[in-house]
Amino acid sequence: MIKPNMNYADLKDSYLFYNIAQKTKAYIEEHPGANLHRLGIGDVSLPLCDEVIKALHEAVDEQASAENFHGYMPECGAPFLRETIAKHYEKFGVSLSPDEVFVSSGASDELGDILDLFDRDGSTLVIEPAYPAYVDANIIEGRRILHLPSSEKDGFLPGPSADFVADLIYICSPNNPTGAVYDRPALKRWVDFAKEHGSLIIFDAAYEAFIEDESLPHSIFEIEGARSCAIEICSLSKTAGFTGTRLGYTVIPKDLSYCGMNLNDMWVRNRTTKTNGISYILQKGGAAVFTEEGQRQIKKNISFYKENAKIIMKALDEVGIWYTGGKNAPYIWLKCPDNMGSWEFFDYLLNEIQVVGTPGEGFGACGEGFFRFSTFGSREDTEKAAALIVDLLK
Amino acid sequence: MIKPNMNYADLKDSYLFYNIAQKTKAYIEEHPGANLHRLGIGDVSLPLCDEVIKALHEAVDEQASAENFHGYMPECGAPFLRETIAKHYEKFGVSLSPDEVFVSSGASDELGDILDLFDRDGSTLVIEPAYPAYVDANIIEGRRILHLPSSEKDGFLPGPSADFVADLIYICSPNNPTGAVYDRPALKRWVDFAKEHGSLIIFDAAYEAFIEDESLPHSIFEIEGARSCAIEICSLSKTAGFTGTRLGYTVIPKDLSYCGMNLNDMWVRNRTTKTNGISYILQKGGAAVFTEEGQRQIKKNISFYKENAKIIMKALDEVGIWYTGGKNAPYIWLKCPDNMGSWEFFDYLLNEIQVVGTPGEGFGACGEGFFRFSTFGSREDTEKAAALIVDLLK
Numbered sequence: 001m002i003k004p005n006m007n008y009a010d011l012k013d014s015y016l017f018y019n020i021a022q023k024t025k026a027y028i029e030e031h032p033g034a035n036l037h038r039l040g041i042g043d044v045s046l047p048l049c050d051e052v053i054k055a056l057h058e059a060v061d062e063q064a065s066a067e068n069f070h071g072y073m074p075e076c077g078a079p080f081l082r083e084t085i086a087k088h089y090e091k092f093g094v095s096l097s098p099d100e101v102f103v104s105s106g107a108s109d110e111l112g113d114i115l116d117l118f119d120r121d122g123s124t125l126v127i128e129p130a131y132p133a134y135v136d137a138n139i140i141e142g143r144r145i146l147h148l149p150s151s152e153k154d155g156f157l158p159g160p161s162a163d164f165v166a167d168l169i170y171i172c173s174p175n176n177p178t179g180a181v182y183d184r185p186a187l188k189r190w191v192d193f194a195k196e197h198g199s200l201i202i203f204d205a206a207y208e209a210f211i212e213d214e215s216l217p218h219s220i221f222e223i224e225g226a227r228s229c230a231i232e233i234c235s236l237s238k239t240a241g242f243t244g245t246r247l248g249y250t251v252i253p254k255d256l257s258y259c260g261m262n263l264n265d266m267w268v269r270n271r272t273t274k275t276n277g278i279s280y281i282l283q284k285g286g287a288a289v290f291t292e293e294g295q296r297q298i299k300k301n302i303s304f305y306k307e308n309a310k311i312i313m314k315a316l317d318e319v320g321i322w323y324t325g326g327k328n329a330p331y332i333w334l335k336c337p338d339n340m341g342s343w344e345f346f347d348y349l350l351n352e353i354q355v356v357g358t359p360g361e362g363f364g365a366c367g368e369g370f371f372r373f374s375t376f377g378s379r380e381d382t383e384k385a386a387a388l389i390v391d392l393l394k
Numbered sequence: 395m396i397k398p399n400m401n402y403a404d405l406k407d408s409y410l411f412y413n414i415a416q417k418t419k420a421y422i423e424e425h426p427g428a429n430l431h432r433l434g435i436g437d438v439s440l441p442l443c444d445e446v447i448k449a450l451h452e453a454v455d456e457q458a459s460a461e462n463f464h465g466y467m468p469e470c471g472a473p474f475l476r477e478t479i480a481k482h483y484e485k486f487g488v489s490l491s492p493d494e495v496f497v498s499s500g501a502s503d504e505l506g507d508i509l510d511l512f513d514r515d516g517s518t519l520v521i522e523p524a525y526p527a528y529v530d531a532n533i534i535e536g537r538r539i540l541h542l543p544s545s546e547k548d549g550f551l552p553g554p555s556a557d558f559v560a561d562l563i564y565i566c567s568p569n570n571p572t573g574a575v576y577d578r579p580a581l582k583r584w585v586d587f588a589k590e591h592g593s594l595i596i597f598d599a600a601y602e603a604f605i606e607d608e609s610l611p612h613s614i615f616e617i618e619g620a621r622s623c624a625i626e627i628c629s630l631s632k633t634a635g636f637t638g639t640r641l642g643y644t645v646i647p648k649d650l651s652y653c654g655m656n657l658n659d660m661w662v663r664n665r666t667t668k669t670n671g672i673s674y675i676l677q678k679g680g681a682a683v684f685t686e687e688g689q690r691q692i693k694k695n696i697s698f699y700k701e702n703a704k705i706i707m708k709a710l711d712e713v714g715i716w717y718t719g720g721k722n723a724p725y726i727w728l729k730c731p732d733n734m735g736s737w738e739f740f741d742y743l744l745n746e747i748q749v750v751g752t753p754g755e756g757f758g759a760c761g762e763g764f765f766r767f768s769t770f771g772s773r774e775d776t777e778k779a780a781a782l783i784v785d786l787l788k
Binding site: 050053057121137 | 405444450458460465499505512531593652673676
């Protein structure tokens with residue numbers, strides 16, 4: 001008799017984006033013709049850069065030709081792309097073998113699938129506020145979850161604590177939703193802690209391309225000792241606008257062995273069993289991101305979002321609101337003024353100035369009283385929203 | 395202390411394709427300039443059809459334009475494609491709601507991932523010979539596996555047996571590797587058996603497009619009662635040459651509820667947690683397969699492979715070798731002559747006439763003494779191989 005995975009019954013319904021959509025819809029129905037300024041969006045708005053478009057068209061043409069057609073790709077990634085990404089890490093001073101790089105459909109796919117590698121009776125530490133899928137993917141696996149809260153006091157960059165020891169530790173830096181970034185000494189403390197307790201860090205580097213401060217690490221493998229206690233999951237979604245095009249990569253060093261099993265070998269076996277590789281077309285498009293011209297073009301797009309960030313940060317500075325992020329991340333995380341709650345501030349901005357953001361409480365209980373602005377919106381929306389915020393709150 | 399998923403230690407190394415590659419390589423090294431005739435390949439050789447190529451180029455152009463750019467796609471599939479596929483099922487007399495169709499990266503990805511829905515202490519029935527990933531994906535999950543052997547006597551289409559009752563039942567029809575196809579009455583017996591025992595059928599329909607006999611079912615949902623005991627997993631890999639382009643779909647009827655949990659709802663939750671949807675570009679390309687012109691073009695490609703099948707079947711008929719498949723499937727499964735073993739026959743064909751096939755023993759113990767020819771090769775290779783087989787074995 002079939003029995004479902006009953007862990008699904010433990011999932012809580014997330015009403016965050018549903019509630020935002022409902023409240024926004026209701027506002028527009030009551031105020032026909034209202035012009036909303038959207039700073040809630042977690043999706044990019046600029047199209048793919050020319051270098052990627054060119055490569056995608058070329059790859060499609062190859063799939064049209066009997067001579068150049070590509071059938072099944074190697075399950076762990078095309079050698080040309082694994083080599084390109086390994087080489088890209090040299091910029092961070094990180095030396096990787098191409099077979100430590102696995103091409104993926106994106107970070108969100110890997111953050112859950114990677115749990116296949118671990119014993120399900122283990123525990124997982126989630127630093128909150130957090131991307132809600134960290135928690136949900138671990139609930140589906142039936143893992144025990146420890147929630148480590150962070151706050152304004154630690155700049156939303158908490159250090160490890162002996163009260164929160166877990167087998168797996170999710171770290172997202174630059175962080176979604178807070179935009180906060182761990183510096184080298186702080187990340188070293190996490191690496192040392194993981195090694196001391198035999199924990200494994202799952203490092204979500206999806207926003208690394210937004211780092212401009214040269215002292216901040218892009219990869220956990222810039223930290224000494226990380227090769228023996230960390231896996232890194234990255235994506236081209238925000239780096240190069242691949243949210244709807246899909247491509248990412250995962251780094252699993254060969255140094256990770258536990259109970260006589262090697263995680264890199266296990267992931268090879270997982271991918272060869274459970275996938276038939278990633279689309280040749282997308283891998284060709286992804287490789288174009290890492291050419292000299294590709295890098296120049298994606299940096300131009302990132303600069304555009306950074307300019308949005310500056311416009312929002314200037315407004316918040318003007319009205320004296322505390323915030324983190326924005327400088328090395330596409331998100332700005334602010335303290336709601338006048339001790340307002342997250343949803344209270346959401347309603348206030350929507351009703352008073354038609355600005356839509358994201359209530360921090362949706363990313364974990366400790367996000368209550370905080371609010372996320374995204375810098376992925378249009379310039380026009382961003383400028384109008386910033387001016388209206390200053391008028392409303394100064 | 396991190397503990398790996400120890401089920402990986404129970405995986406057996408598969409030497410099938412590795413051994414084929416090694417033996418072939420050794421032969422070429424000993425016989426420089428030898429011209430091999432490859433009937434072992436499980437990959438398509440014809441390029442994507444024009445209709446798909448056109449759609450892929452158009453989609454890439456949309457990703458280059460600020461006005462038409464597509465970011466994050468709905469996690470369960472773009473509505474346009476879910477609707478198109480649901481409509482496609484009407485041809486089989488199957489009525490589906492679009493939200494019973496989930497767009498995927500391909501069948502191999504889903505055949506393992508779908509196990510996320512079920513309690514891991516359950517059992518799985520695999521009808522052998524079988525696609526090796528069925529077994530391996532279930533070993534990784536730690537499920538108990540029952541191997542149901544088939545044989546020449548039952549035409550490699552065994553019926554259910556009270557000695558083999560399991561929670562999950564994998565059925566692949568048309569079958570890889572045997573090419574055998576269940577007819578309606580035989581499939582009805584499996585559906586009735588599943589309902590009687592509270593089992594769920596995972597129906598792998600990856601080769602349905604090769605069915606030409608109108609009495610044979612393309613979908614398990616053509617069978618009365620299947621909506622309450624089956625999930626269907628399909629792919630465009632063989633249907634439309636998407637092996638290296640990647641796209642598939644999974645049908646989960648809304649009728650599947652167990653212990654108060656609905657599998658369709660659970661899969662929505664799984665996809666929204668563990669993916670960010672499938673590439674817009676690939677979904678546009680996939681939709682083109684289902685247009686009138688797309689269907690005409692892919693059928694032309696399938697006819698080409700069918701012609702290869704006829705050439706091989708004619709040769710086997712001439713030398714009096716027993717086989718199944720070929721008529722409604724891209725594979726031909728034959729009994730090795732003179733009581734040769736699978737690998738013995740492999741060596742014989744390679745050494746005597748430079749024909750490369752696939753030893754049946756690689757698909758499960760009951761495949762010993764059998765051999766698979768694929769019809770996906772070039773016409774030239776197929777014709778030469780067929781002529782050489784007749785000369786050698788008649």
